[in-house]
Amino acid sequence: MPKLLIIQAATYRSETDRRPMRIKKRRLVGVIMPYLAALAPQGWDIKLHDDAISEPPYDEHFDVVAITCRTVSAYRAYEMAEKFRARGAKVILGGPHATFNTAEMAAHCDGLCVGEGEEIFPQMLEDAAAGRLKQIYRRDTPASMVGLPRPRWDLVDMNNYVFYRPFVIQHSRGCPYTCDFCAERRLLGDYGYRDRPAEEVVEDIKACGGKHIFFAASQFVGHKGRCMDLLEKMIPLKVNWSALFSPRFGLDENFLDLAKRSGLLHVNMGIESISQGTLTTMHKSVNHVDTYRDMIQNLNKRNISYSFNFVIGADTDTPDVFDETLNFLMEMKVPAAYFNVMVPMRGTPLYDRAKQDGRIIDEENMDRWAGVKCYMKPKHMTAEELVAGVKRMQKRFYSLPNVLGRLRFPPRSYADFANWEVCLSQRAVADSDIMNEFSEF
Template sequence: MPANDLRLLIIQPTHYKAPTDRTLFKTKRRQMVPLALPYLAALTPPEWKVTLLDEQLEDIDFDAPVDVVALTAWTLHSYRAYDIAKEFRKRGVKVIMGGPHVYFNAEEAAEHVDAVGVGEAEPIWKEMLEDAAANRLKSIYRATPLKELNGLPAPRYDLLDLKKFGPFRTFAVQSSRGCPFVCDFCSERFYLGGRYRWRPVDEMVNELKLIKNRGSHFFFGESNFGGKKSRAMELMEGLVPLGIRWSTLWSSNLCLDKEFLDLARKSGVMHVNIGIESIDKDILDGMRKGWNKASRYHEMFENLRQRDISYSLNFIFGFDDEDHDIYRATISFLEEHKVPAAYFNILTPTKGTALFNRMEKAGRIINAPEIDRWPGQICQIWPKNCSPKEMEARIQWMYKKFYSMRSIFKRLPFPPRTRSDMSSWILDLTERRMAFSSTGNNDFDIY
């Protein structure tokens, strides 16, 4: 392929609705502007003409004149990604693939595409494209994790049709990778490069300035925004003059740090998601999350409420030592403390984790290859105290109970008085639609 005539199509696949329903999941509009597509475009050498396609919003023209197709996929999107690859390869187009799914399933993915990239894109992306252009692709490229996150390019949001993301769009950005904590069930720290690293504050602030004229809402999509408190404080100081609104994820211990919360509020934080996982101290100790202080949850919530910071909580159910009443007790706890929003998850052993290794050794994984392949809360283990179907039914009960209108009015102020109130109402009504949908899938891919 001659230089300056190289055509690259980068696709973020959608997913199939269910194992028995191969209908593609589609939406007319997203709230969240994705990061992977425009960031890969920013890493692409200038001799390539790049087109970006989010299949959830657009259909794929398999006869489009392209030389290379790149797929970025989570495990949820993997089956669809393989089918896309098959169609393009039938037409003689080279297909390469990366993303979180590939990290633990490189050999599987390599059976469906011409090459896979494992790990962070920066060290291998240019090489893969060069090899594709020269017809010398290797089956698997493995990246050495970046030591630092200095000098990363700004995402090419100019290549996206932002009208498809609505007038109140939120831009996904990333200021750090990895996580300083080692949770028993979490595999994110592996495919995000392992060691916790962060971008220089000035580079991050300059990137946000470039994006700001396209929208002033941002989501810091990272495992733990406050993984290094001093650095997070420095970044938030840099956000203050920008006048933006932002949301993110951080650990529960930061909700007890009033200095941190005051600066977060001043810098424009709107919403934070917190993985508190359980209201039971013994369960928390068992999953190696001792920094979650169940006895201080009320104090955490009050600290956030006093600063008008909307928040949501993540829970995990299915641990062996759970009491049968934990499901009702959790709902009662959330309503008593007027928690704005919550997500209820079934304990899932993903590859690479200590949990997966223990469950596999004990023969308690139902179907390891199918883990995370489909939307919704699917039980992939043999629980100790109930059947898999009973576990799924309990989680669906929690969603319907928590997002019932009775519970919403009990927990949220009406009428909404602050921006945090309004954010919580919007979030709850969105979750209510999913909880009471025909599938009850709780498919967070709509964002």
């Protein structure tokens, strides 16, 4: 029986500290590794390993080692790949980094998976077992979202997770929007938004055995009617769930009422900016600044926990953006926010323009390292001023006096506890200058 090790690569602590960033327990039970295990053909002995928890088992024999990574964890993936290849294992690499960095990744493995893993990953394992593994496997068609195999939750070591263990569930892929700075849609082949049948999502929720669910999708509400059908079917499950969806659905009271009844605990929204002009340049005109207050009131009166994402560094942003954004957040008592420097990611119109104009800074290292960094020359401030401003926003917003001014203490509901958990975790981010991310998977 061939042995397969599936690894999720950690990030390095910094550009100068090439040690993996380790944590004691994860907050989310990720879906990537158990889903890859579910794609494996019958007859494989499979083990999962989370590199963020502990060092991989280099001394154990494996026929194939599959490592999934993002750009920020790619160098760590290459380090592990070299060690396992030196021990005789065939190494397969894959993940979002492969889409725009194919040649780079292919140089560090025996086989590279580019695109969605359905059909490709099982074929790679069969070829590896038969001694015919090719260098690059690429999927150029969208995978069907019907009949996806159930993740192998039985292979996950639950001791690596917090006690309430929110499970990540696949609901959809892609995004119906085309924001100027976001590469998410292009990472999967630019096939638009696709969601799974509601019945299959419900069965996955039942199978995981958890009562806290996080939907792994850049946009939870792509097809409103089908999404509301899913929410109706979730009501009997009595779970608490979190997701990311557009602020415009925070104005839809019928949707929010149903979402609340189905167990909505926390929603993360891509606000991006409090300037309508900046949103227009981002191709984010679906957001309307003059509706933000109504949207916040809708969430508050239903006691729904929420957080906002901001992207700072657009060509319309001046040094005033930092204080103006913070003042808005404090005035509205927004529970939690994520402050990100605009990055010209490969595959986006923003990247094409920045490349043509010679504004990209250190492209080789773009998005490679944890922390707040600037990779595109801003128009109205220096790169150093932009980074310093974002760091200052984080520290001020998550200072204890400001947190106490926004959140209810002591907490009295699940939503209160969710707000406090997000704030406390982001206080650690602000203090340590690690990467500001909404999710861990």
